[in-house]
Amino acid sequence: MSETFLEIRDLYKSYGGIAATDHVSLDVRRGELHAVIGPNGAGKTTLIAQLAGEVPPDGGQVILDGEDITRVPAHRRSHMGLARSFQITSLMLHMTVIDNVALAIQSHTGHSYRFWRDARKDTDLTEPALAALAHVGLADRAGEVADTLSHGEHRQLEIAMALATEPTLMLLDEPMAGMGTEEAARMVETLKALKGTKTMLLIEHDMDAVFALADRITVLVYGKVIATGSPDEIRTDEAVRRAYLGDETAGAA
Amino acid sequence: MDWALLVTQILNGLQLGILLFLLAAGLTLIFGIMDFVNLAHGSLYMMGAFFCATFTELTDSFILGVLLGLPATALLGLAVEVTVARYLYTRDHLDQVLATFGLILCFDAGVQYLWGPAGLAVPLPGWLRGQVSLGEIVIPSYRVMIVVVGLAVAVGLWWLVNNTKMGMLIRAGASNRTMVSALGVDIAKLFAGLFGLGAVLAGLAGMMIAPITEATIGMGNQIIIVAFVVIIIGGIGSVKGAFVAAMLVGLIDTMGRSFLDTFMKLLMSDQNAETAAPAISAMTIYILMAAILAVRPQGLFPPKGR
Amino acid sequence: MDIFSVRTWGVRGWTTLIGLLILVAVPSYASANDAVFIQDLFNRLMILGIAAVSLNLILGYGGMISFGHAAYLGIGAYCVGIPAYYDVEPGWQHFGLAIIASAAYALVTGAICLRTKGVYFIMITMAFSQMVFFAFVSIEEYGGDDGLVIYFRSVFPDPFDLEDAATLYYVTWGFLVASLFVVHRIVRSRFGMVIEGSKDNERRMQSIGYDTYTYRLVCYVISGVICGIAGALLGNFTTFISPDMLNWTRSGELIFMVVLGGSGTLFGPVMGAAAFVLIEEALSGFTIYWQFWFGLMLIGVVLFARGGIDGLLRSAFGLLGRRPGGSR
Numbered sequence: 021m022s023e024t025f026l027e028i029r030d031l032y033k034s035y036g037g038i039a040a041t042d043h044v045s046l047d048v049r050r051g052e053l054h055a056v057i058g059p060n061g062a063g064k065t066t067l068i069a070q071l072a073g074e075v076p077p078d079g080g081q082v083i084l085d086g087e088d089i090t091r092v093p094a095h096r097r098s099h100m101g102l103a104r105s106f107q108i109t110s111l112m113l114h115m116t117v118i119d120n121v122a123l124a125i126q127s128h129t130g131h132s133y134r135f136w137r138d139a140r141k142d143t144d145l146t147e148p149a150l151a152a153l154a155h156v157g158l159a160d161r162a163g164e165v166a167d168t169l170s171h172g173e174h175r176q177l178e179i180a181m182a183l184a185t186e187p188t189l190m191l192l193d194e195p196m197a198g199m200g201t202e203e204a205a206r207m208v209e210t211l212k213a214l215k216g217t218k219t220m221l222l223i224e225h226d227m228d229a230v231f232a233l234a235d236r237i238t239v240l241v242y243g244k245v246i247a248t249g250s251p252d253e254i255r256t257d258e259a260v261r262r263a264y265l266g267d268e269t270a271g272a273a
Numbered sequence: 274m275d276w277a278l279l280v281t282q283i284l285n286g287l288q289l290g291i292l293l294f295l296l297a298a299g300l301t302l303i304f305g306i307m308d309f310v311n312l313a314h315g316s317l318y319m320m321g322a323f324f325c326a327t328f329t330e331l332t333d334s335f336i337l338g339v340l341l342g343l344p345a346t347a348l349l350g351l352a353v354e355v356t357v358a359r360y361l362y363t364r365d366h367l368d369q370v371l372a373t374f375g376l377i378l379c380f381d382a383g384v385q386y387l388w389g390p391a392g393l394a395v396p397l398p399g400w401l402r403g404q405v406s407l408g409e410i411v412i413p414s415y416r417v418m419i420v421v422v423g424l425a426v427a428v429g430l431w432w433l434v435n436n437t438k439m440g441m442l443i444r445a446g447a448s449n450r451t452m453v454s455a456l457g458v459d460i461a462k463l464f465a466g467l468f469g470l471g472a473v474l475a476g477l478a479g480m481m482i483a484p485i486t487e488a489t490i491g492m493g494n495q496i497i498i499v500a501f502v503v504i505i506i507g508g509i510g511s512v513k514g515a516f517v518a519a520m521l522v523g524l525i526d527t528m529g530r531s532f533l534d535t536f537m538k539l540l541m542s543d544q545n546a547e548t549a550a551p552a553i554s555a556m557t558i559y560i561l562m563a564a565i566l567a568v569r570p571q572g573l574f575p576p577k578g579r
Numbered sequence: 580m581d582i583f584s585v586r587t588w589g590v591r592g593w594t595t596l597i598g599l600l601i602l603v604a605v606p607s608y609a610s611a612n613d614a615v616f617i618q619d620l621f622n623r624l625m626i627l628g629i630a631a632v633s634l635n636l637i638l639g640y641g642g643m644i645s646f647g648h649a650a651y652l653g654i655g656a657y658c659v660g661i662p663a664y665y666d667v668e669p670g671w672q673h674f675g676l677a678i679i680a681s682a683a684y685a686l687v688t689g690a691i692c693l694r695t696k697g698v699y700f701i702m703i704t705m706a707f708s709q710m711v712f713f714a715f716v717s718i719e720e721y722g723g724d725d726g727l728v729i730y731f732r733s734v735f736p737d738p739f740d741l742e743d744a745a746t747l748y749y750v751t752w753g754f755l756v757a758s759l760f761v762v763h764r765i766v767r768s769r770f771g772m773v774i775e776g777s778k779d780n781e782r783r784m785q786s787i788g789y790d791t792y793t794y795r796l797v798c799y800v801i802s803g804v805i806c807g808i809a810g811a812l813l814g815n816f817t818t819f820i821s822p823d824m825l826n827w828t829r830s831g832e833l834i835f836m837v838v839l840g841g842s843g844t845l846f847g848p849v850m851g852a853a854a855f856v857l858i859e860e861a862l863s864g865f866t867i868y869w870q871f872w873f874g875l876m877l878i879g880v881v882l883f884a885r886g887g888i889d890g891l892l893r894s895a896f897g898l899l900g901r902r903p904g905g906s907r
Contacts, residue, residue, distance in 0.1 A: 072786060098788030110786075112779035123776050127788035132769040133797070139769045185787055310698055312831075360882060366698045367644050371838060372881040374831045378874030386868050498709050498827060501702045509698075548720060555713030559706050563691050566703070570695060 025050040025219045026071075026189055031080035033066055040066040041077065042243035048189075053211070053220045055230045058240035059263070064223045065107060067240070068193050071221070072104045073097045084189065098127065103187030105178040107194040107223075111166050117177060118162040121149040124184035149184065156180045156210060172203035179210060190220045196229055208232055231255070239263070277410045282531045283524070288416050290523025291423030295478035296500040297507065297515040298430060299471025305510020305576060306443060307464050309358065310366050312373040314475055314500065315493025316380035317353075321346045321476025322488035323384060326393040335398050339480050343473055350472020354465050362464070377494065384490050392489035395480075419481050426477065427516055434512055439466070444576075499526075502562050508572030517573060522558050529554040582763065590896050591889070595759070595846040598853075603752055606745045618748055624856040625751045626813050629758050631836040631848030633805035636762050638834065639842035640771065641798050642778030646701045646830050647688070647708030651681050651803050653715065653825030655810020660820035661721055663729040670733030670741070674811050681807025682800050684711070689799035693792055705827050712825040726821030733815055741815055751812050755849070758805050763845055765801070774798050835877055841889025850888045 026048040033041040040063040048054040056064055069075040071082055073094035081090045089097060112120050122145040126132060129144060139145060153159045156176040161169060169177065175195055182190055195211070196204045208229050214220065215233070224230050230237065231251050238248040241263045247254060254260055300314050324345045329338030357376065361369045401415045434440040442463055445453050454460045479493070486492070503522050507514030534550035541549075565573065582592075602625060609618040630652055637643040658677035667673075688707045692700055721727050732741040741747045765771050776784045777791040784791050814820050823829070832855065840851025858876070862869035884891060 074782070074786075093785075093790075095785045095788050095790045098786060104786050106783070106786075110780055110783045112776045112783060114779050115776065119772070119776075123772060123784070123789075124787045126769055126772065132773045132789070132794065134769040135765050135771075136768055138767045139772045140767065142769075181787060304698070310701070357878060364881075366701060367834075367838075368881050368885070370644075370646065370701060371831070371834060372878050374828075374835070375874040375877030375881070377828075378870045378877065380874075382868045382871035382874065386871070494828065495709075498705055502706050505699060505702055505706075548718065551717035551719075552714040555717050556710045559710035562703070562706060566691065566695065566699075570699075 023049050025085055026221065027081075027083040028067075028071070029081040029083065031067070031070060031082065032078050033063075033070060033075065034078055039243045041070065041080075043080070044240070044243070044245050045080075046238050046245060046248055048219055048221055049235075051216050051219055052235040053215050053222060053233050055222045055224060055234035055237045056240055057224065057227075057230055057237060061242070062240040063243040064240055065193060066243075068104070068191050068221075068223060071191055072102070098185055098187075101186075101188035102191065103182040103185045103189070104191040105175075105182045105193060105195055107197055109171070109174040109178060111174060111177060111181075113165075113167040115166060116162065117158060117164055117166050117169065118146065118149050118153065120166055120177060121152050121180050121184050122146060124181045125149055125152075128185050152180045152184045155183065157206075172199050175199060175203070175207065176210075179207070183214075188219060190214075190218050192220060192222045192224075194223055194225060196224060196226045204229060278531070280407070280410045281412065282527055284412055284416060284420070286524035286527035287520065288419050288423075288523070289527055290520040291420055291427075292478045292482055293496075293500060293503050293523055294427060294516050294519035295423060295474045295481075296496065297503040297519050298427075298512050299474040300500050301504040301507065301510055301512065301515045302443060302467055303471045304504065306467060307362060308366075309362055310369045310373065311358070311471075312370055312497060313353065313376035313380065314373075314471065315497030316377050317346060317350055317472045317475040318479040318493040318496065319380065319384065319488070319491070320349055321479035322395070322483035322492065323388060323393060323479075324349075324476070325480035325483055326395045326488045327388075329395055330393075335395065335401070335484070338395070339477075342480055343476060346476030347469045347473045350469045350476075351465060353472075354468040358468060359461070359464070381491050381494075388488075390490065392487035393483075394487050395483040397484045415484065422477075422481065426474070430474075430512060439463075443467070499558065502558055504572075506562055506565050506572055508575035510576040511572070511574045514572055514574035522561070525561060526554075526558050529557040533557075582760075590892060591844060591846060594850075594892065598846060598849060599752075599756060599759075602755070603749075606748050610745075615744070618744060620856065620860060622744075622748050622751055622816055623813075624853050625748075625755050625849075626809050626816060627833070627836060627856060628849040628852040629751075629755050629809040629812070630806050631833055631840070631852045632755075632758050632762055632845075633802045633809065634833050635837045635842055635844075635848045636765065636805070637795075637799055637802045638837055639844070639847075640766055640778065641774045641795060643693070643795060643799065644701050644834070645692075645704040645799075645802075646827065646834065647704035647706075648802075648806055648833050649827070649829035650684065650708035650711045650825050651806035652810040652813055652829070653711065653820075653822065654680050654684055655807040655812075656814030656817075656820045656824055657715065657721070657727075657810075658807070659733055659811050659814035660727045660729050663731060663733075664721060664727060668731065668734040670735040670739075673733040673814075674808065677807045677811040678804050681803045681810070685800040685803030686796070689796045689803075693795050693799065705830065708825060708830055709827055712822050712827070715822040715825060722821070724822065726819055726823070729814070729818050729820065732818065733811070747812075747815060751816070754808060754812060758808075759845060759849075761805070766845075770794065770798075835880075838885070839880055839887050841887035844889045847887060847889040854888060 024047045028044055028046050031041050031044045032039065044067065058064055066075065070077045073092060077090065081088055084100060084102065089100065125145050125148050126139065150159055150162060153162055156179055158173060158176055158180060161173065166177065179195060196207050199207060204226060211233055222233065234251055236249060237251055237254045239246050239254060239260050246263060247257045247260050296314065296318060300311065303309050303311055321342055324342035325338045328341040329335050332338060353376065357372060361372055397415060401418060403414045404411050405414050405417055434443055442453060442458060499522065503518045504515055506522065507518030533554040534546050537546035537550050602621060605621045606618050609615055630648065634645065634648045637645060655677040658680050659673045662673055662676065692703045695703055716724050735741060739746060739750060741750065773789055773794045777795060781791050836851035836855045837848045839854050840849065841847030859869065859873065862872055880887065
């Protein structure tokens with residue numbers, strides 16, 4: 021069995037002549053947490069969109085565990101073990117917290133062409149949903165409408181939903197976006213606990229979190245990969261310093 | 274091959290296309306820039322016809338009837354904008370559709386109250402009732418004038434959109450509404466102006482068709498759907514798209530109605546062709562719309578940035 | 580709310596029950612007071628109520644704003660009219676045809692429409708229903724513009740003799756109750772959750788693995804079939820079938836009923852249909868220009884009372900505004 025779990029091969033996507041993803045190649049090893057960092061406009065979200073199946077690439081391939089998923093639609097990728105959390109909170113805000121997670125579970129427990137039974141009474145859905153919520157500390161908010169949660173709780177719910185689909189690969193798009201220090205630290209702990217069991221591709225701006233969590237880091241600038249390596253290698257890489265970390269040599273630790 | 278019939282029908286198709294363009298242009302601008310769906314646009318078409326009919330009767334001149342009817346329709350459009358439309362810009366499209374649907378009911382009933390249930394005829398002056406000959410083909414002069422006026426308006430609109438400040442705002446707004454307001458443009462005035470412009474265009478269409486079909490209650494209600502088909506095909510927010518799509522729809526609809534049964538008789542029995550052809554020709558423009566959407570869901574010429 | 584547990588019934592549950600009881604009592608009241616026109620009025624009301632309930636499934640719960648739903652009423656009615664024209668009597672053939680035709684139309688148009696969103700969706704559903712309208716207008720054989728008169732109603736074995744007005748009324752009431760029950764179950768089921776989630780955030784639903792397009796299409800077909808049955812009832816009721824039933828303005832009236840009653844609620848559409856029909860009846864008694872006041876009322880509801888009757892009732896009973904599915 022190959023060590024490479026996710027392979028991105030020469031991926032290319034352009035919008036109106038500007039390459040958002042400029043022949044990107046990188047690989048994510050089984051069980052590792054691979055972070056992708058880069059300045060704003062580097063094309064990180066476009067990359068995730070292509071990996072998730074929301075946006076078709078103009079060229080290149082995405083290979084998951086040996087299988088070419090480049091043209092597979094988003095909803096089917098979820099059933100191949102891929103889960104994603106969104107940079108800007110994307111939840112079913114008019115439904116309850118537990119509804120949100122239950123839907124994620126429902127999607128992976130049989131089909132949903134069932135018209136008779138009350139889904140909210142189905143313990144096959146509610147029990148795992150509550151467990152997932154407990155995992156992120158939201159069990160006591162289960163019955164509340166998702167709209168009423170705080171921003172940090174929304175981010176936790178995003179993770180709970182991603183976990184509920186029992187993925188093998190998680191694409192995390194800035195999970196710590198907009199979080200205060202305490203909430204961010206909590207999120208780091210949550211992610212740390214997942215290391216080893218889940219393969220993760222993490223996009224983040226929070227450098228403390230990145231260096232605390234990442235096994236390897238890839239740096240993306242203007243849609244191109246300029247470096248890939250261990251945190252130490254990246255921290256000391258000249259090209260990276262120039263392009264991204266800039267004068268933060270003292271702070272980057 | 275009956276050339277006279279072919280030429281007449283092509284002309285009729287162009288004429289329908291011109292009318293649809295006048296309707297669709299206002300609709301697509303208002304929708305493209307203000308994100309406002311106005312079902313009552315067809316009612317403004319109707320009001321244009323009735324204003325023209327009344328002024329023609331009062332002044333005994335069709336030309337004066339049109340010249341007076343245009344500002345009247347513009348004012349009516351502004352009145353609608355100020356009292357109802359502007360409160361709906363921030364609402365979702367369903368609310369806009371429902372409220373403007375309510376306006377249609379009000380207009381239809383109002384017209385019945387003011388002008389009675391029967392339609393109003395609009396007599397043409399002598400010099401427009403004649404005919405023009407192209408070789409052996411004879412065409413009513415009025416229809417030629419409709420096409421000429423319509424093309425003139427189209428050119429005028431093109432000039433407006435490409436060479437004036439308002440036109441620049443229109444083009445900018447079609448691509449990016451928030452930017453336009455962030456640039457400090459008085460959005461309220463721009464929107465009111467646009468609404469008025471749309472009303473004038475719709476009213477003009479109504480006035481031009483009225484001498485042929487009479488001004489009747491509810492005359493806008495069926496054609497408004499065709500106008501929406503036109504802007505969907507053309508690309509919402511694009512005047513050029515509205516023009517191309519309007520011509521396409523006008524020609525296909527007219528030619529379909531005239532020639533489809535002949536064409537179908539080549540494929541099946543006369544009797545079957547005669548039963549099926551009217552139904553199918555009525556459906557052609559919708560089939561065209563579905564086909565275009567299947568290939569290009571954003572329409573033929575969507576404004577850039579959408 | 581759990582139907583089988585009265586404790587969980589709120590304002591909505593009781594309103595539904597009371598409403599249904601009032602409706603079922605109408606024939607007795609009408610015959611006692613020699614007022615057949617009331618029975619006719621309420622019969623029409625119930626048919627439109629079924630149509631509105633079916634529309635609400637996709638509109639209120641599913642967020643699919645179909646401005647072409649009247650097409651199903653027309654299709655269902657013609658599925659009674661055309662066989663009757665050829666002296667085909669059996670009711671099960673009429674209704675069976677109505678179900679098949681509605682399902683087919685919903686499948687084909689839905690497959691196209693559901694690839695679009697927002698206002699495009701609204702306009703395309705409108706355009707398709709106009710297409711069917713013109714198609715029927717053009718077919719001279721079945722009356723064209725003038726419509727089709729039928730001389731007998733769908734024939735069913737005794738005791739369901741639809742020629743008897745009261746029987747037709749009770750059969751319609753039965754379908755109303757059945758459609759309410761079916762929608763109630765669907766909305767709470769797994770399928771309903773997917774539909775509700777897709778209305779809320781389709782992108783998210785896809786990312787957790789739902790083929791939202793197909794689920795919505797199935798919902799669209801279910802809704803069309805229910806409305807097609809209402810159309811078959813309408814054809815039986817009026818015995819006069821006209822393309823005007825398919826006019827896009829009729830679809831507008833249906834949406835108005837849903838919004839007037841309160842969209843996204845079970846019985847709301849029925850209340851909306853009731854309010855629509857009764858107000859129309861009352862207003863047209865006062866003035867021939869009733870459409871004007873009706874139009875103003877519609878504008879007023881949209882601007883000021885968007886939650887409809889359901890919304891007004893709930894604020895009257897002091898409850899917080901919660902959409903269905905928002906409570907546990």
